[in-house]
Amino acid sequence: MKAYNAVSWIDIAAMVTVKNCYTVKPAEPTPNNRLWLSEFDQIKPLTLAPTIYLYRSMGDSVESVIDTLRDSLSQALVQFYPLAGRLYNIDGGRFELECNAEGALLYEAESEGMIDDFGDFRPTPEIRELIPRVDHSSTPVHESPLLVVQFTRFRCGGVSIGMGVSHILIDGQSALHFVSEWARIARGERIETLPFLDRTVLSKPLLAAPRFDHDEFSPPPLLLGGSDQKEQRKKETTVAMLKLTKDQVEKIKKKANQGHDGRPYSRYEAVSGHIWRCACKARRHENQQPTNMRIVVDCRNRLQPHLPKGFFGNATLPIMSTSRAGELMAKPLGYASGKIREAVEKMTDEYVRSAIDFLRNQPDLSKYRTFHTVGCTQGAFYGNPNLVVTSWVGLPIYGADFGWGKEFHMGPGSLGYDGKSFILPSPAADGSFILPLRLQVDSMDAFKKFLHDDI
Structure with missing residues (x-):
């Protein structure tokens, strides 16, 4: 049985029409445990970092492409299973990750516009319409997905993949690693580099006090007299x-x-x-x-x-x-x-x-x-x-x-x-x-x- 099902969760501007949304879960059973998050993770903002990929043509039919994206994402989440989990609050304003295979969200959308209508593709609100959002002010953190993806087809035949991934969970290098391996699976290839998931390599015993002044965690300067x-x-x-x-x-x-x-x-x-x-x-x-x-x-x-x-x-x-x-x-x-x-x-x-x-x-x-x-x-x-x-x-x-x-x-x-x-x-x-x-x-x-x- 395929590890995804349709859901209704739409918050995209009128320029883009969302036709379907799927919860994509790992294709195979994955570890079910709490994952410790390091200080590197804990200080990142509680947002999904948005990126956009634009393509001139997709070649195959929309149905075929969506099936490929869903199936390959489901397979990728077997190895990258933290992305299918959920965050939980713990003491000290900190988080832990529950690896519960709740899944990522994949949207299928279409636009009556042309891909070149976006000009030089600067990150404007119009580009942001191509990337799903999670409203953390109204959605409890333990119910919020850590990975959301939107596939949008344009009238000209071009397509986009807009992605939001939890910044508390991974940085840019790790996000690109995931995208590269997901794409590799979608092309029918094997994963090249497995993710190393044990963050306890960063959990050495706490020393008595930091050895340096850390101005990077202090408020930045303000305008003089302004x-x-x-x-x-x-x-x-x-x-x-x-x-x-x-x-x-x-x-x-x-x-x-x-x-x-x-x-x-x-x-x-x-x-x-x-x-x-x-x-x-x-x-x-x-x-x-x-x-x-x-x-x-x-x-x-x-x-x-x-x-x-x-x-x-x-x-x-x-x-x-x-x-x-x-x-x-x-x-x-x-x-x-x-x-x-x-x-x-x-x-x-x-x-x-x-x-x-x-x-x-x-x-x-x-x-x-x-x-x-x-x-x-x-x-x-x-x-x-x-x-x-x-x-x-x-x-x-x-x-x-x-x-x-x-x-x-x-x-x-x-x-x-x-x-x-x-x-x-x-x-x-x-x-x-x-x-x-x-x-x-x-x-x-x-x-x-x-x-x-x-x-």
Whole structure:
């Protein structure tokens, strides 16, 4: 008997019509137990991280494609069975995972629109219509799915796969691992890398106290003499999908390395430093304005020993690079790139374990989980004068072939707040970068100008 059944659970805007929704459960029996979640997991927001995959054509009939997606997802959940479970609250604002095979949700939808109606596929509310939502304010956490997927067919013959996956359960690297193996199964192939599910490799005994100060868990700076957080939240924002050609990326990197001795700054260090400087200029910061760049660092190979191959969970921590806006704007680009490198290089095995100790000592992790997220009630708002620049350049974000060819676009499904941005490699693999970015409306045009004029 197939491990899925139709359900009624629809919350998609009128532009897209949802025809069916299925609960997809593992095709075979899976372990039924509670799974401990690490501090890496516990501080992630209680949201489903949205991503979108777009394809020009699916080839086969819709019925055949849906059957393939359902059957292959059901098979994938045998190995990736935590995604079919549910979260449960425990003491200290923490969660445990109940591996109960309740299943993931798969939607079948269609749109009267054309796939090119979405323009450059920036993460707008229109793109968000292609990705299912879970309303955590009205649905108890133990009833909320941890994986939701929507297959949408467009009038032009193109299709999309919109996915939301629990950020408390896995990070980007693990999510991409799952998508890659699911697609492999859909093509009739065997899993290449099994997920490593034992998170207790991160549960070493608690030390007396952290060995470092962990400013990354402190509230970020506010605007000098300006409006408070509530006023900043009210300001209208907009989203752009900006691009840097390979030549522009190389020019930025060369500019960052002018007069720099030692190991050259990477493309990420150079471009993220450039973004930081341009944001300070576009926001018209005073010279003495403190500003942070929040960087997400993958700790898999920073821990000693390294985490096992295929580790399936969260293994990222934030780190802050801090400066005054006047120094960023007045000094050469290498100064900003150097501040970013300095922050990332702090992430040694000792520092990461100290951060774990810091979090493990906290009586309530709720304020760290809601930190930097839209609508947070405990953590600080991470917007102007600060930035979050997340790099996907080193991640295998492309190549999700479910049997009808690879996607022509993959990207984030939303940018939650002012100052949030990504650096993506071009799907053409030509050395160019794509920069999804959200900024306040009164800063975006100036940012675009500085981004290219200051190269």
